[in-house]
Every structure is written in C-alpha cells, then in structure tokens.
Amino acid sequence: MLIRKRDADQTRSDILRAAQQAFATRGYAASGVRDITATVGVNPALAIRYFGSKEKLFEEALNALLDVTMLTQPDRANFGKQLVEAFVVDDALRINPLEILVRSSGDSDAHAIAYRLLCDRIHRPLAEWFGGPDGHAKSTQMLTLAVGFFTYRLLYPLDAWQGQLDPASREWLEQAFQSIVDGARPAQS
C-alpha cells in the first residue's frame, strides 16, 4: 500500500472520486462505505467525517457530475449528430451520471436525491434552453431518449449500441435527437 501524505483536501476528493466510480458501476445500495474507502486506502470512518453520511456522499458525488451544458453545447443545426458523437466517442472516458441514476434507482433514499438533482440541474435548465410552451415536453423527450440509450447500453452491453455503433442504429438515434430540437411533428395530427 502506498504511503499517503496527510492531506485532508486531497483525501476528501479521492474519496469523492472513488464514490463516483463505485456508484456508477455498482449503484448506491451495492457500494459500501468500506468498499469505497478501501480503494483509496483509507478508513471508512473518514468518509463519514468528511461527508456526514453515505447519503450526503452520494448527493455530492452525483451533483458534481451533473452538467446540462453536456446536452446544450451542440449547435442546433447538427444537434443530433454532435450529441451522438459526444456520447459515443467521449463517453468511455468520463463517469456518466446516468449510470449512477439508473443503477441507484432501487434504493428509495438514493432515488429521492437523484430525482431532485436531475430535475433541478438538468431537466429544468434543459426546458428553459429549448424555450417556448413545449420546452418542457421537449426536455422530457430528450431525456427519455438519452436515458433509454444509456440504460439499454449499460444494462445490455453486448448489444448493437456498444462500441462501434452500427450505421443504421446511429442514424436512427441521430435523427431521433434531431427531430426533438427541430420540433418536427408527424403529418398526421
């Protein structure tokens, strides 16, 4: 085991990072405080001291990963293409907050926290970014598709969404995203 220099700030952020990783891969219920602190090489009591409780640790870990600009940075003309590109290509590198959301939805306390955070940090800002009377509906469609894509990909990783997206599925996904921002309605009213 590596000798850790005594540095509270560093240790705190190490625990936070380890918690994000654990919550994303195993969910809230299956990630023990002992597991999380063990990967940092530190005593479980420290996590409680720094964050107050496992729940508070969860909230801070998730909150730090939520950023609506991830969804709003593409320009609207090539919205779908850029979004899929960003999700598929870049996504392997960073920890995805949606993984935490989905994998932690079994625990009611964790779910309540996640619900509040996603509404405040993602859903409402996204609805405002879309704007107009149907901004709220568009935001819901957008998140439905994103949640579906990520959930399905992480729950069933051997599938077509994984790795090299096959071109047909990729086009379908791009078009589905694009149709939301374009506000396209089918002819049949």
Added chain:
Amino acid sequence: MLIRKRDADQTRSDILRAAQQAFATRGYAASGVRDITATVGVNPALAIRYFGSKEKLFEEALNALLDVTMLTQPDRANFGKQLVEAFVVDDALRINPLEILVRSSGDSDAHAIAYRLLCDRIHRPLAEWFGGPDGHAKSTQMLTLAVGFFTYRLLYPLDAWQGQLDPASREWLEQAFQSIVDGARPAQS
C-alpha cells in the same frame, strides 16, 4: 391477520406475486425476503423452501412477467399508435417487468439474471419477428425507446409522460416507434 388455509400451491403463487410487486416497486436489493413473505402473512423460511433462494425467486418472478407478444401483437401499419396505447392505458393495471429490470440493475447477481432473461425472452424473439439483416438493430432500437420511456417515467413520475400524455409527446413517441418497424431511414445516408 386472515387465517390461511393450508395450500402449498396457493401460498407459493401468493409469494411469487408479492415478490413481483416488491421487486417492481423497490428493486431486488431493497426487497427483503421478510418483507415479501410478510405481505402474504407467511414465514420467510417458506419462500426459501419453495424457491431455493432469493435469487431463484427473483428469476422466476421476472421470467413469469416477460412476454414478447406484448410488443409484437400490434399490426405493423399502426404499430406505434397501438403500442403507445397499450403501454399508457393498460400499463397501470399489470406489473411491468421493465420496472423490475431497471430498479434491480444495482445488484450484480440480479442484473446477471435479468440480462440473460431479457436477451432470451425478449430481445432475440423480437429480432426474429422483425426479421432480415437489421432485425437485431431494430430490436435494439425498439427496446431502447421502451426502456427509455419506462425508465424515465418511473424514475421521474411528475413529468410529461405521466398520466395523460400530452399530445405532442405522444405523437413523438408513436412516430418514433413507427419509424422503427417501417425501417425508415433519414434521407441523409
């Protein structure tokens, strides 16, 4: 407490039903054997005796709810419309297997079981129903949209998907489903 007549078959199926309800509303990890058997008014040891273990109970409970004909019974011309109708209108009545899937994805054992069952009982039959070289991709798109819809609706129940679907979102969802079965490709190749 009601007096239960001694009837092993009835008790077994009562436990199974209670387990489905519990797994769907609270997920695998948060549903204790004690909780499940308590709602039936029966001893926890009975569940183990009848099903072998909590994992086997989970597998049987989920398996009994999976039925690909739920997705394949609409005729292909009005596929999207009928599917959304079936999901939105009928769905409040029965226990939805996708709720179990999503809420149980935190536990690795439960996830492994769910993964195998969904592949065998839903994904592969659906791919065969679509047929052709891109049946597999269509099945993936289909399940992505369904998983996204249900996941988002059950994780964020105050939203537009809930109750009376607003017309714009409903049309968007119908069209998205329909475009899969039609095999529509965007003009841009």
Added chain:
DNA sequence: GAGATAAGTAAACAGCCGTTTACTCGCTTG
C-alpha cells in the same frame, strides 16, 4: 379415530452494513 405426511413456524446463525467512540500519531506552530 390414529398415525403419517407435509405445511408452516420460531429462533438462531453467520455475515454484512452505516455509524460512533476512543484512540494513535504525524505534522505544524510556538
């Protein structure tokens, strides 16, 4: 009605969990 079969129970098991308490000891400041 007596005995056998099996449905159901009570209680304990070992092993986890988040959290608390009391403690050690490294580093910084005088």
Added chain:
DNA sequence: CAAGCGAGTAAACGGCTGTTTACTTATCTC
C-alpha cells in the same frame, strides 16, 4: 525542542440480511 491540533485509525455498536435447523400443527388417509 515541546506542545497541540487534526488527519487518520481500530474496534465495537446496533441493526439488518438470507438462510438453516428444529420444531409445531393442520390436514389427509387408512
């Protein structure tokens, strides 16, 4: 160099979990 603050630790607490063992008791058959 000594004092003290605080980073970090060890160990235990109470409570929960799935499962097992030994037991009771209702029901059915002869």
